[in-house]
Amino acid sequence: MSGPADVEHVEHDEYVEYTDVRELRGPLVVVAGVRGVGWDEFATVALDSGERRHGLVLEVDRDLAVVQVLEGTAGMGRAGTRVAFSGTALRIPVGPGWLGRVCDGRGEPADGGPPVLGGSYAAVGGAPINPVRREPPDEPVLTGVGAVDVLTTLVRGQKLPVFSAAGLPHLELAVQIAAQATCGGEPFAVVFAGMGLTHADAAFVRDGLAERSAARDLVLFLNTADDPVIERLLTPRLALTVAEDLAFTQGRHVLVVMTDMTAYCEALREVSAARGEIPARRAYPGYLYSDLASLYERCGRIRGRPGSVTVLPVLTMPAGDITHPVPDLTGYITEGQIVLSAELHATGTYPPVDPLSSLSRLMRKGTGPDRTRADHPAVAAQLIAALARSRQVRELADLVGRQALSPTDLPHLDLEDGFRLRFLAQGTTENRPLDESLDRAWEVLLTLPDSQLGMIPAELLDAHRPPRNEERDEERYEVQEEEREEAR
Amino acid sequence: MGAAVTRAPAAGPAPEAARVLRVAGPLVEISCPAPVAMHDLVELGGHRLTGEVVAIRGDTAAVQAYEYTGGLAPGHPVEPQGRPLSVRLAPDLLGGVYDGLLRPLAGAGDLLLGTAPDAGPGRRTWRFTPAVTEGTRVTAGAVLGGIGAGVALRLLVPADVSGEVTRLAPAGEWGADAVLAVVGGHEVRMAQYWPVRRPRPVARRLPAEVPLTTGQRAVDLLFPVARGSTVAVPGGFGTGKTMLLQQIAKWCDADVIVYVGCGERGNEMADVIEELAELTDPRTGGRLAERTVTIANTSNMPMMAREASVYTAATVAEYFRDMGLDVVLIADSTSRWAEALREFASRMGELPAEEGYPAGLASRLAAFYERAAAARVLGGATGSVTVIGAVSPPGGDRTEPVTAHTERFVRCLWSLDRDLAYARHYPAVSWADSFSRDAPALAAAHARAGDGEWAERRGRVTRLLAEADRLADLVELVGVTALPPRERISVLAGRLLREALIQQNALSPADAYSAPEKTAALVEAVLTVIDRCAELADAGARVEDVEGVDFTPLLRARETAGPAQTAPVAAARDTVLGLLKGVPV
C-alpha cells in the first residue's frame, strides 16, 4: 500500500481489527471475515476492557482464522473481542539490550525497566541451521560442578538435558550451572528461561543469579506457575531467539537453561487437546518430537562465526518414569543426559547425579589435551567403568554376602561410597575448579589396584600414583591373599 | 525465517488460477479449476513453496508442503507443475550433501530460510569413455560408456528408451548436462530425472546371497546381512544406533553409500559430514565422502520433507545400482519418517489406527523396504540396494507400531540393548533379541568361497553367549563361587567373548573396522583359549586359578592388531595359552 507518507500513513492493514468472533474454545479464538491473513502470523487481541493479549495463527481456512491466545481466553466474549494481525510471524527485538534484564514469560519487563529495544528484529520461530554450515562442537563449557565437568562434560554448541523428578534439586543444579559456567575467558552469557516456576522458585532463581545479572551476563525470562499456561510455549522461543543473536551476531558463547520442559510440554498438550487433534502417547500430540526438536536443535556453532549456543533443558520425569514421552523424546533429540537420582538424593548427596545413566555424547571431542586436561578422557571412562563394576559387586554382596565375591571384586566394594563422598558431593555455591575435580577423581580411582585400572595408560598411572613403594604393594597383595583364604 | 513469513506481494489473479483455500501447517488445501493429478508438484504462494498433491476431492486438492508455510494465506496463487516430484540424478551427487528433496545444501546460507537452495549447474566434468559405437542398436539400461569418478560409473540408456545409437560423444571430459549420446532420437546425458515415488525397473530380482561385509564383528559374525537385503536397527535413545550406522556407512564394502539423516540431530550430521570428508576409503584410496551421498533432513527442518527424503534416497540408490554397483541405503531414523506420516494424516483428519498412526503405515513401511533388492539390472549386470533402517521405539517399547511392523518386513534385525549400552558395551547389538534370516544363505556363500567353518564358528559363539546369559541370571542369585567348575568356565567364556570379540571400539583406528580375516582370527583365538580353560577345569585345576590368569593380551588383541592383521591376534592367543600352562592341575 502506498500513499502520502505522514502520520496518518497506513502501511499495512495491521490497523484493521476483526470483530466477528465465531468461537472461543480453550486457548483458541476463531475469527471470521479475515482477508490475506497468513499461517503462523502474530496477532494482537484487544478486549472490551482495553486489555491487550497476544496470539498466533494456528490455521487459516478461507475467511476464518484460528488464533491461539497466549494469555488464555478468560474473560473474552464473542462481543467486544477484536483481533488484529501483524502481517508477519512473531518477531522480537534482539541485541545486547537484553543483557541484565528480567522479563516475564512473554518478554515484558519484570524489573521496572523500559521495554527491551533492539537494533534488529528476529522471528522467534528461528530458522534451521544449515547442517553443512554447522561446526561440530569440540570445546568445553566448564560449570564448576565436578560431576558434570568430569563425567558429562558440557560442550559448546551441545544440547544436554537434566532429567530429574519431583523433589530433587534440579533447580539448584540449574541455577548453580547458570551462575558458574564459563568458557575459558571468552565472552559468555546465560539466558535462563523458567516455565511454570512457583514464586518461591522464581525468587530463588533471581537470587542465585544476582551476581551474573549484576555483571550484565544474564537474561532472565520467568513464567511463574500462576502465569498464563499457553505463554509457556513462547518463553523458550524468546530465550533462544535472544541467545542466537547474542551468539552468532554478538559473538558470545551463550548457555540457555530452560526449566521445566515438562511444564512446556503440558502447555503444548493443552493446545493440542483444545484443537481436537488426534493424541499420541499419554495424550501428547504426535508432533511433540518435532516441536521439542525445533527448540533443542537451535543449539550449535556456525562455521566462520565466533559464538555458540549451548542448551541445557531441565525436565521432571512424571513419577520418575524415564520412558514418559517428555524425557524419552528429549533423549532422542539431545546429545546425552544428566540424570538425577532419588537414591543418591536420599543419602544427602548434592548434586545427586547418577554417573551411570548420565552421559555426554560430545564429551569425547570437548575433553583432553588443549580442551580440558590430557588425563581427563581416560579418567572419566575408567571412573564410569569402575562404578559400573562397583554397583554390580554391591548388588551381589547384598544378595550373597562378601564371601561370595572374587578377589578382583573386593576392592570395588567401597568405591561407590568413596566416589559419593570424595568426588560427587559439593556445595550448591561451591565453584570447583576442573583441576580439583579431576584430582578428586584420581583420589577415588587410586583406591583400586593398577590391575583394575586398565583403561588408564600406564604412563598416566605412574604420574598420578603416589611414589611406588614395593613393600606396600607386597602388603596389599598379602591382604588380598588373606581375603582369598577367607573366601574359601 | 523472517523473510519467508512476510506476506507475499499480491499478484494480479487470473480468474481461472488455482488458489490457496486453507493452511494448517504443512497441509494446504487448494482450489484447482484445472485438473491436477495425484503426486503432482505445485508451487504455493509468492515464495513458490514446493508442495505435492496428496488428495483430490471435487475441485479442491490437499497439498503436502515441503517447506515452512508461515505467511501463506487463503487467496494466494498456486501453480501446478504438471509433473510428479522428481530428482536430478547425476555423478555429482557423490560427495554432496542434500536436503530431503535432493537440493544441494552447500549452496544455501548459514540458516535455511525456507526458500529452496539454488541448484546451479555444476562446472565439474568427468572422463567419459564410450563403450559402444555409433550405429549399434541398444535397449534400455545398456551401457553406453564409462564415467571416471572415484567410483566406476557408467552412462546407461534411460529406462524408457531403446533404438540405434545415432550419435556418441568421443572420449573426453564432459559436464553432467552435456548430451553424450542420442539413442532412438532421445538425447542421453549423465544427468537425468526420475520421479522419486516410482521404483526404477530391473530385469529381474535375484536372491540375496552375497555377504555385505560391514567390518562390525557383532554383525558380520552373528547377524550377517546379504547385499540387497533389509535390516532394521531398533534401539532406544543412548543405545548407539547412530554410531553403529555411521560405522557401517564408513567401513562396509559397498560401492556407494546413501546416508539419510531423517529427523535426526544437526550436530551429528555435521560430524558425519566432516568425518567422511577426512577419512580415506581403504579400498579406493579416495575420500570416503566420494562414495557417499548424504541427505540431511534434521529434526528441525520442515517435517514433510522427511516423508519425501526416504523415497529420494531410494531413487538415488537405485540410480547407482542400475550401473551394476552395490549400494547401501542407511535411513536414520524411519520412526521420524513414520511420525511425519502420522502428523500429516492427523491434519488430513484420517481415521487413526494404532497410536494415531495412519492405517496404511504397515504397507508404507513394507513398500519402502521393498525398494531393497539384489537384481539383474536392465543392462545385464548385477547390482544391489541394501536398506538399513534405524527405528526409534518410544520408551524403548518394542511393541509400538513402527517397530512391530518393521520387524515383520526385514530380513535382519539388529536390536540394540539399553543394558549393554549402559555397561558401555558397544556396539550394543543384543545377541538374544536380534536375528538374521540371511545367515543360512551366507553360510553357503562362505562355504563356496572356501570358508566351510563359518557356520560352525557362528554357531559356537552364539551358543556360548546364550549359555553365559543363562548362567548370569543364576550368578545374580547365588554368586559365581557357588557354580560348578564347568559352569564357571562358561561364565568366563561369556566374558571373554564379549570383551575380546563382540565389543568393538569405534574410536580406535585399529578396531573401528574388522576385516573378515581378523574377525575369524579373533574368534579362533578366543575359542581356543576357552577350550583350553575348559580342559584345565575338567582336568581338576582350581577354577580360581584359571580365572586369575591375566587375559589382558587377548582382551586387547582387537586393538593391538590392525584392521586386517591376524598375526598379533595369534600372538596374543599364544601368550595367554602360555600363561594357562602355568595353572597347576
Place this chain on the structure above:
Amino acid sequence: MAAPPDALEPVRAGLLRTARAEAAAVLDGARAEAEEVLRAARTTAEESLARARDLGTADGAAAARRERTRAVQDAWTAELAARAEVYARLRDQVRAGVRRALAEDTGRQRRLTRTARALLGPGARVAEAPGGGVTAEVPGRRADLSADALADRALDRLGARAETLWGPP
C-alpha cells in the same frame, strides 16, 4: 515488514531531541543515587572483609561479595526505573505530538477518514476518536486510526533508537 516511512523522521528526531534533554535530568539523578549506594556498599563490603580477616574465616568474604552484588543490583534497578520513566515520558510526548499535529491540520483528519474507508470499504461508519484521529467500523471489522494508536506505532518503529535517550550505560 515494510520500512518505517521516512517522512516521519524529522518528527521523531525532534521528539527524541526534546526527550533527551529531559532524560538527562532524570538519569543523572538516578545515577548519582546509585553511585551513593555503591559507595556505601563498598564500605560495608570492606568492613565485612576486614572482619573476615580478623576472624580468619571465608564467611566474611562471601558476605562482602553478596553485599557488593546486591549494591550493583540495586544501582541497576534504579537505572532501569529511571529509563522506564524516561521512556514513558517519551511515549507521552509522542502522543501529545500526534494529537497536536492532528488538531492543527484538519486535512490530516480528512485523509485519515479516507484511509479508513480504503481499509474497510466505502460503507464504513467513521467516527472521530477522542483526542484526535478516527475509528471506523463495518460489521466484522474495525479500524483504529486514533491519535494514540498512531502514536504508539510510531514509537514502536523508533525501536532501538529510543536507547539514545539513556545512551550507553
